[in-house]
Amino acid sequence: MFKKILIANRGEIAVRVMRACKELGIKTVAVYSDADQDSQHKQFADEAIQIESYLHADVLIQAALSSKADAIHPGYGFLSENASFASAVDSAKLTFIGPSADSIRAMGDKAESKILMKKAGVPTVPGYEGLESEDEFRKAAKEIDYPVLIKASAGGGGKGMRIVEEETGLVEAIQGARREALNSFGDEHLLIEKYLADAHHIEFQIFGDTHGHIVHLFERECSVQRRHQKIIEETPSPLLTPEIRTRMGEAAVEAAKAVGYYNAGTVEFIFNPTDSSFYFLEMNTRLQVEHPVTELATGLDLVQWQIRVAAGGHFPYQQDHLSQRGHAIECRIYAEDPANGFLPSTGKLLQFIEPHGPGIRVDSGFRAGDTVTHFYDPMLAKLIVHAENRETAIQKMEAALRDFVVHGVTTNIDFLQDVLSHPDFAEGKVSTRWVEKNMGSGSLFPKDRPQAVGFHTLIAASLADLSTPFGHTAGNRQANTDGRNESDPYNPWKNPGSFRN
């Protein structure tokens, strides 16, 4: 087993991986950029090394060698799906906690992996790969028929992706997608495919060891999305019957086997609920953001297993030993403003109070007093609940969201409550474009609500304003009462009873 692991990531996922290491008795090394000087992941580790960027492979490997780590966990994003990084880690006689560089390479290119899947007999979305000129794209789009989807071959996370409704928007979409693809992945190749409008996004967790044993750990329904990025994920999917689940699971395992896969991975499918057809979308060769719902429903700690398997251990569970228990839901808490087109919000976290209770898990990388900058992804935390069935899981999530208090940046917490309480969500009818459609029609998160400030809200603000120390101590764990003015009749701090617990 490893003695020390360097975590080549930041934020909640770095903290999540370090927790697993601590549980296994493994020392941890954090890396942090200038903007992350005071970050939680830096403080949580046994050692921390400053770096310029989370994308500099050489520097990360050097940091691992100099700190005498024996393995590197890449987390998600950054270099997690970079095949050259994985092979450079191997060359440095370190262990990359993830699949082989070859598997990453084969699945990393969306165009190439689609060709591979077609060969392996896994169904794929109609479309074309390897086109260059705008003319070729125009011809292809006409043939597969609008709406079409343009996406970065090297892409992921909705970056370098554009839906094109008609021909007039094609050229600008290609240019924009190319620029984004180049900025995010250093590769401007695009592919084009049919855009399936009311489809659901259902993915299967794959897990394998280096001894040839590979299984799936069931599905995650990830259809609640905005800007092609997931915001709510759950398992089991309310749409799958046991028969379809088995078929999709088998297809996912086939897809993974086609590239000799080991460690944790995810096979994403587009699912059409009208005829239960499904198509391979892509394979993510890393741990997913939403892995906790699978952990809660299967009872497995995926990160611990990633580490054991990377160290050469056997994954002991056979497919028919595995089952889904109860229902798990994850909500991604983002620093963003749903009323302002979900654009990111930055600032200092004045309050950050996480919910607690039976069946509630919070994976976060922030605390009160931390600053949310525009340098990185605006996800603050993941809130995950587990309950006996879908209905009670939704109720638990709604209650947990109400208990999650974040001040200083605008968040999507109120918006998530609106989604969860929407009848379409209760009925499992949410497709990938649902948020966009319902925001437009105003049936979700009406824009005029912020105008109507509640009476109670005003009372609370006024009472807080009557007292200087209140404002100053907000977000601070220690109550500072030195500055209160004893002679002020308005001061709520005047009454000593106010401080009784």
Place this chain on the structure above:
Amino acid sequence: MKLTYGHSTLDLTPTGKSYRAAMDDKIVDVEIIRAGNGQLDLLIDGERVTAYVSSDKAKRWVTINGRTTLLTKSSGARRSGGKNEHSGELTAPMPGQVRAVNVSEGDAVTKGQTLIVLEAMKMEMKIQAPNDGVVKKMFVKQGQTVEREQILIDIL
């Protein structure tokens, strides 16, 4: 004592043990059960209300029952009318970095034309001309970091 947030004004009067709060024709009795660490436990006309409140300059964040409201506190007398906002000034809808500047001062632009491209957290956002016109002034350069609401360009 009157306190104003945005368009709403509340009148608060201490009544010894508690406060009387009035807004428009609504009047309630408010008792503070506990206060501290940015949290207020109140009894409003006998109803138990927990509020989380934070301040940052004029901004007030208030969360009650899981719903968060951002208020702006008005200081004293408000100037009515204010200064006439120039309609051609385009501001940044999000904090981020200027990725591309496609036009220069004096250039003629057409409605819908992409003038500036902003990027934050690897997401692109186009700043487009709201109407036909001429670039009167460009306030930003490529690579520059901008705050939300910062003026980027003036179109005449």
